[in-house]
Amino acid sequence: MSQNHEARTPQGGPWVIDAREIGHQPGSSRSYQRSAPAPAGFGLDLIKVAEGDPVELDLLAESVVEGILVSGTASAQLTGECARCLDPVADEVEVQVRELFAYPDSATDSSTDEDEVERIVDDLIDLGPVVRDAVLLSLPSAPVCSPDCPGLCSGCGAKWAELDADHTHETIDPRWAALKERFGGTEEEN
Numbered sequence: 001m002s003q004n005h006e007a008r009t010p011q012g013g014p015w016v017i018d019a020r021e022i023g024h025q026p027g028s029s030r031s032y033q034r035s036a037p038a039p040a041g042f043g044l045d046l047i048k049v050a051e052g053d054p055v056e057l058d059l060l061a062e063s064v065v066e067g068i069l070v071s072g073t074a075s076a077q078l079t080g081e082c083a084r085c086l087d088p089v090a091d092e093v094e095v096q097v098r099e100l101f102a103y104p105d106s107a108t109d110s111s112t113d114e115d116e117v118e119r120i121v122d123d124l125i126d127l128g129p130v131v132r133d134a135v136l137l138s139l140p141s142a143p144v145c146s147p148d149c150p151g152l153c154s155g156c157g158a159k160w161a162e163l164d165a166d167h168t169h170e171t172i173d174p175r176w177a178a179l180k181e182r183f184g185g186t187e188e189e190n
Contacts (some may be wrong), residue, residue, distance in 0.1 A: 011031075014035065014125050016124050017068075017125040019125055020123050022061050022063050027063065032057060033057065033058050038054070039051065039128065043139060044136065045138055046082075047140065047143040049079075049135065050076060053076060055135075057072070057082035061125070064100070066100065070100075070101060071098040074131045079093075084144055084145075084150070084151035085145060085149050085159050086114070087159075093138055095135055096134070099130045
């Protein structure tokens with residue numbers, strides 16, 4: 001008994017599935033294709049799904065003895081900045097989602113810790129935290145605009161890609177700075 005569900009979303013918006021639509025009979029299922037707006041905090045410091053941008057959900061919810069098993073994919077556009085040169089970065093993310101949402105008073109209450117399995121609350125399944133966690137785990141902690149991005153010059157902060165090949169900064173070992181002050185010139189001259 002597989003059905004497709006697109007238009008109607010229960011109270012709570014597109015991140016919520018009404019478990020009553022699927023039924024409690026093991027084997028019954030329903031497909032969901034939705035676009036849900038990303039809430040705040042859907043990413044890391046340097047790369048994220050911008051708040052309000054669509055997250056495309058293509059999921060199958062299947063009734064099993066202990067609850068409802070939700071599996072499928074979530075995809076979205078990413079925006080951020082390169083960890084090396086701070087240029088804008090745009091990318092896509094697609095993650096696999098597979099999570100059991102347990103019925104209240106199911107066998108999982110006694111066989112698992114409270115935070116080990118997601119729970120169905122008031123016949124509603126909140127997909128937001130599960131999809132958010134899957135997206136966060138897939139993101140690079142240091143995104144780059146290209147694998148060979150040279151980054152920024154530590155001396156002046158300019159982009160290495162825009163600097164001449166012979167770009168350097170004179171650095172003096174602080175232990176020799178007093179000698180330079182006293183005698184003038186560079187270390188090589190003295």
